[in-house]
Amino acid sequence: MSRFVYSVGLGPGEPELITLKALKILQASDVVVVPQSDETGRSIAKDIVSYHIGLQKIFMYYFPMNNKKAELDRRYAELADTMQGFLESGKMVSFVTMGEPTIFSTSNYLTRSLNDLGIEVRHIPGISSINAAASRLGVPLCVKGEHFGVYELPTDVWTVVTLMRRHPATVFMKVSKGFGAMIEALDIVKPERAYLVQRVGLEEERVYDMLESVPPREATYLSIVIIKRAPDTENA
Numbered sequence: 001m002s003r004f005v006y007s008v009g010l011g012p013g014e015p016e017l018i019t020l021k022a023l024k025i026l027q028a029s030d031v032v033v034v035p036q037s038d039e040t041g042r043s044i045a046k047d048i049v050s051y052h053i054g055l056q057k058i059f060m061y062y063f064p065m066n067n068k069k070a071e072l073d074r075r076y077a078e079l080a081d082t083m084q085g086f087l088e089s090g091k092m093v094s095f096v097t098m099g100e101p102t103i104f105s106t107s108n109y110l111t112r113s114l115n116d117l118g119i120e121v122r123h124i125p126g127i128s129s130i131n132a133a134a135s136r137l138g139v140p141l142c143v144k145g146e147h148f149g150v151y152e153l154p155t156d157v158w159t160v161v162t163l164m165r166r167h168p169a170t171v172f173m174k175v176s177k178g179f180g181a182m183i184e185a186l187d188i189v190k191p192e193r194a195y196l197v198q199r200v201g202l203e204e205e206r207v208y209d210m211l212e213s214v215p216p217r218e219a220t221y222l223s224i225v226i227i228k229r230a231p232d233t234e235n236a
């Protein structure tokens with residue numbers, strides 16, 4: 001029995017934005033596990049995988065919407081057990097996550113539960129929504145000598161202000177809860193550029209220039225924000 005599984009990054013949504021290596025592993029796998037956190041919603045990950053391989057190889061696993069740690073830990077352990085069962089029956093197993101598996105991803109938690117069972121996880125990188133959004137905008141995240149920051153958007157205005165001032169470019173992910181704080185922070189920081197990119201690479205992709213107008217609240221679902229600080233605010 002093999003004691004490893006693959007964690008495959010699927011890229012930001014467009015089926016052609018997965019790597020050749022990821023494609024080969026999906027095709028070679030007997031079971032492709034798609035963890036999903038919402039029982040009712042449509043799974044973008046499943047759409048990407050089923051673009052490349054037959055539905056019969058896909059194993060969906062649903063996580064509850066709530067963020068209760070004990071419940072989630074129990075579910076990750078349960079899924080790891082199930083995957084161990086697949087390995088024991090001689091199957092080649094992979095699991096997938098959107099974007100890059102090492103960034104804000106269920107892969108990180110599932111990897112821990114698999115490792116607890118002595119199962120090695122081999123990671124196949126994916127194109128993050130960070131890269132996809134920056135490329136979509138044609139905005140450099142950094143040039144020589146610069147740095148950029150990536151954060152889950154905080155809900156406190158002054159924390160957002162501090163982060164926007166910390167780097168020449170700042171990326172905010174999971175932007176729903178802190179949306180109001182970000183709009184206020186933009187007014188204080190007055191960056192050179194500020195974009196919200198919704199559903200990059202997917203149907204209904206939208207780009208909002210936040211210096212022109214405030215995007216509607218609904219625009220924050222599956223969206224990422226890129227801020228370019230004005231040059232004279234360096235070290236402010």
Ligand SMILES: C[S@@+](CC[C@H](N)C(=O)[O-])C[C@H]1O[C@@H](n2cnc3c(N)ncnc32)[C@H](O)[C@@H]1O
Nearest residue numbers: 099100103104128129173174199200222223224
């Ligand atoms: C749980 S994290 C997953 C990030 C993923 N591992 C990655 O590398 O892109 C989910 C957040 O990623 C961003 N995101 C993922 N896919 C996106 C897309 N297609 N368009 C815009 N933002 C996206 C959003 O900020 C979303 O709240």
